[in-house]
Amino acid sequence: MAASRLSDIAKRAGVSIAAVSIALNDRNTTRVSAAKRDLIYKIAEELSYSPNELAKALAEKRSRLLGLVVPMRDPIFFNQFIAQALSGIQSTLMRRGYNLLIFSPSGRPGRTTRDQILESRFTDGLLFINTRSCSARDINETIHELNEAKIRFAMMNSYYGRAPVNYVGVDDAAIGEAAIRYLVQRGHKRIAFLSGESTLPTHIHLLQGLRRAMIDFGLELKPEHIGCTHYDQTQAFSIMDAWFARKKDRPTAIFAADDTLLVHIYDYMEARRLSAPGDVAILARANSANAGGLRPRPTAFFIPVFEMGQLAADMVIDAIEKPERPPQRVLLPFTFSAGNTT
Amino acid sequence: MAASRLSDIAKRAGVSIAAVSIALNDRNTTRVSAAKRDLIYKIAEELSYSPNELAKALAEKRSRLLGLVVPMRDPIFFNQFIAQALSGIQSTLMRRGYNLLIFSPSGRPGRTTRDQILESRFTDGLLFINTRSCSARDINETIHELNEAKIRFAMMNSYYGRAPVNYVGVDDAAIGEAAIRYLVQRGHKRIAFLSGESTLPTHIHLLQGLRRAMIDFGLELKPEHIGCTHYDQTQAFSIMDAWFARKKDRPTAIFAADDTLLVHIYDYMEARRLSAPGDVAILARANSANAGGLRPRPTAFFIPVFEMGQLAADMVIDAIEKPERPPQRVLLPFTFSAGNTT
DNA sequence: ATGAAAGCGCTAACAC
DNA sequence: GTGTTAGCGCTTTCAT
Helix, strand or coil, X not given: CCCCCHHHHHHHHCCCHHHHHHHHHCCCCCCCCHHHHHHHHHHHHHCCCCXXXXXXXXXXXXXXXXXXXXXXXXXXXXXXXXXXXXXXXXXXXXXXXXXXXXXXXXXXXXXXXXXXXXCCCCCXXXXXXXXXXXXXXXXXXXXXXXXXXXXXXXXXXXXXXXXXXXXXXXCHHHHHHHHHHHHHHCCCCCEEEEECCCCCHHHHHHHXXXXXXXXXXXXXXXXXXXXXXXXXXXXXXXHHHHHHHCCCCXXXXXXXXXXXXXXXXXXXXXXXXXXXXXXXXXXXXXXXXXXXXXXXXXXXXXXXHHHHHHHHHHHXXXXXXXXXXXXXXXEECCEEEXXXXX | CCCCCHHHHHHHHCCCHHHHHHHHHCCCCCCCCHHHHHHHHHHHHHXXXXXXXXXXXXXXXXXXXXXXECCCCCCHHHCHHHHHHHHHHHHHHHHHCCEEEECCCCCCCCCCHHHHHHCCCCCCEEEEECCCCCCHHHHHHHHHHHHHCCCCEEEECCCCCCCCCEEEEECHHHHHHHHHHHHHHCCCCCEEEEECCCCCHHHHHHXXXXXXXXXXXXXXXXXXXXXXXXXXXXHHHHHHHHHHHCCCCCCCEEEECCHHHHHHHHHHXXXXXXXXXXXXXXXXXXXXXXXXXXXXXXXXXXXXXXXXXXXXXXXXXXXXXXXXXXXXXXXXXXXXXXXXXC
């Protein structure tokens, strides 16, 4: 009743297990006579033989499995960012003949993702999609443990550290600079920045770029015009209310750090009966899969999430197949898309 | 440089491999003395030991891995139906301690999904999400091969056959009946049905229910009011144009077989400056994740996709863990949601 | 309590 | 060409 094995075929064909293995793995091998080979194939067919990949992987010391880790509480599959990244990852895996193992987040509260990963060595390597819930400290600890355990990996999206790891992200400082350049060229001087938590890599890098460019133009990003949130709408609303309270200092443009905040801004504008760009210009750093459907279409710098996924997957596989290659660190170019909000 | 093994720990601790295995797998075992156990844990920590799950799975004859197969051309992660199903699957896997293996569709044209699956015996079982591109024949052949190869599996969403397999779906015939009942009770007599290909299980079952209910009410579902499409908007438009061409026979209500078609109807109404329910009532069978955002909100029968995923995953795991249990076949109840289109 | 040894199903090195 | 042999890293009897 159990599935058939190489030994079953070998027995029936009257040949050795090795012969069966060789024949089945290479139709055109010369190491097995044509007659035997045909017999082997015939019997394999009869027995509906399918190899035990576990045994194969153990013997070959590689499973062609890539593990995916997304440190996130919410269901990952509803997240458009993740969906885009996964599609990119898939495209690379297809091309290079790997499959994807998605770890189920453990329900046990005491166990961290890290422990779990270390316990799950099915895979040849691991791919991390860092999210808003990854602090710099979390990430650095993870990196340390992975290196200790000699696990090959790559990370994508927002890493803030200097350790030599395979990483693909986007140059947020450059986005920040580009944002200011764009806005200032269109006459804006009082620019506000609506962002996430102040500890996030993305926030820090964007801010760096924004400040640098403002200084270049002889302008200033006022502290009260930097609004950090926990991605909470109420909080975002009260920040913007404060911005708009005084007619005089009111910002003429707002730059949003990501899609979620952009949507908060849209909601706010609707609630307060404001419109862009008439009352205030809106510019954003966004993921096209999320922001693509918004009306009016936002003017935005789009992050190449699909490509990030592709490249990150390639990086892990390279790390697996060419262990001598030093870790790569790539910042992908972003794209600009003019919409109707500036 | 390689990852450490049980034997490394055993050597350093001066104990047998078996002792290490036992100690590491059960902190409270009495089969290893406390002193040795502590030493073993200390050394494991020092060496950053993490077990080779491949070897473990081979020895235990189970990997706690579930394979997912989605016969679909497009990237699966952008599909809201799949995303919902995956979330349901994940929730079961978390609860029962399994991980998910997502097979990369093979680029090689000659190879079918089936061959690939049979070659990928990493998993303890397989979960199939049948889609619009699965013909009854495809599915039956797949089932046959899986049984031959003694692979445990479950299928979800639209299976049209009698073979005793683990299956979870929704009672489309009942939806069809409910649709007619709802519409007739609101005074509709000329009802049109916009659907997908006539060979799809869903189409067939819906039609069954629609017809049955119409007959019960002494009405008739006119052949010209059954519109089958390849999910192509142009085609859908011309079908509806034909329906609306003649003032006299014009349907007073349209029932859409799924979300895609519902969107075609919305687009059509906008293009032709029609409105629901004024010009025609719209009722649909839909997936809430897809149709939830539509405006006006559609009146619809919603399919419990998340629950289908959950249950399907439970079915495979049951099939794995309780092999003697006969295959289950469950049709989940749908929900009705009154919107503004009827 | 502890270790030796067999075995999971396969690959690969090596002899013949 | 073909078969024998020795692993891959782990679990699990079964003696001691």
